[in-house]
Amino acid sequence: MKWINDVVFAILAAHVWGSLMLFVWLQAVKKLSKRGYSRALFWLLRCVVVAYLLPFGFCLLIAVDGYFRGWDGRLFEWTPIITVVNHALFIAWLIGLFFNFGKIWKEWRVTRAYLRDAFPADLKSRARFREVCKEIKKRPGRVKLYQKFGLRCGIATGILRPRIVLPDDKLNPIVEKVTMIHELIHYKRRDLWFLYASKIIETIHWFNPLSRSLSEYMNQWNEYACDYESCIAFGNSKMYAIVLCNVAEQNQQGLFSSIGTEPMTLSRRIEMMVNMQKARKKSKFFGTIAAIAVSFASVTSTFAATGVMAEGYRRLYDLTMVEDVEKGVSAVVGDTDLVNESTDTPEYPDNSNINPADYVNTGIVFNDVLPIDGYTVVEGEVDNLTRATGANFNWTLTYDYLQTSGYFKVNKDQVINVSGDITPLGKVIRVGIIEPNGARRCVYANGRFSQPFQAYVKGDYKVYAISDNSEVVNLTGVYATY
Known part of the structure; x- marks a missing residue:
């Protein structure tokens, strides 16, 4: 359950x-919202969403990558205190996650049930929709036009299957055109994507009071920014505001969509449009540069924040570190008996002072501690051996050469079986495995041999061979894991 450590982090x-x-962002809204910089604030709010999602996604990718690389599914070292705290936090978070996920699920079910009986729009409506798209120079893309009985105003919904749903009643041509423009702009800017993302953030960070209103902020500023572009596309801000007033009382409450003309926020939307119209007379340079700057700063600094958190985590590890649980090596106690009790790895003798001829083909495994300084390391072919759980090899071994296979993934308690033929007969070589921590285990073999090696930790292993003979030795064999 070490992955819990990564999730909590x-x-x-x-x-x-x-x-x-x-x-x-909230402070910037207080300072800039009345000055007409709605677009900059809108993009900054999207950067906030990215800032919430990037560290989580970044750590998730590293954890998944680590899993397939055969690490052990964790990013950072842990101690008993850190483990207890992380597990407690994870359980509390998981309980809150299930309770808060119900809110999104309910909204999604309500929307799906409400729009279940929507049907494709008639040919005349679709023709008018194509004309609107051509007029405002925005292609409809994959969006489909639908109609529904009893719907009181147009809505946009769907990510994989985007739809603009209009009332089945005959709409005033101006109202219909404004609705089409407004919803099409929502679709082209992927407003629903960010609205869904903000709802997911609210669910993940249910314990954070600031993030609980994130989807509400996103919904509002989607509308503010969309109003700005819709006014430009429609070409008549006054008429656009009149249409908003006419449909203000017809909002569909509780639907999982980005549209929303709530009466309580209508005056605010009109005020924002007025401010934006005034700002259009000023230079757009500041607003453009601000939007680019905050977007770049939020993305880059999010990765920096992950590094800051990592440094804090390492400091916590230093404060609570008593022993290295994985390796069973005491950090403060030098008693070798305690060390041996804290690990599942048995003790193997080392080969520092032995006569290799006495142990040829006996099956006795040694910790290979002989120095390899100055040896030439030759690795196996990446295309054939990397990540393989079994492969053949044909090696030519000369003195002071360390020949290895490529890395291959092995799970804990699996067995790596190495077998082969050594020629010429009578020549003794070291054959073994290199563990994820770099330690070597070997046997002494000549002629035909077969040796199983137990894996005690999950990770990336290599098969290796070393010849201490003065003449060339050939090794042809195979390794397999099971």
């Missing part, structure tokens, strides 16, 4: 940095 890294970015 990723959530905490995202929590710290995302909350900081959200706090900065």
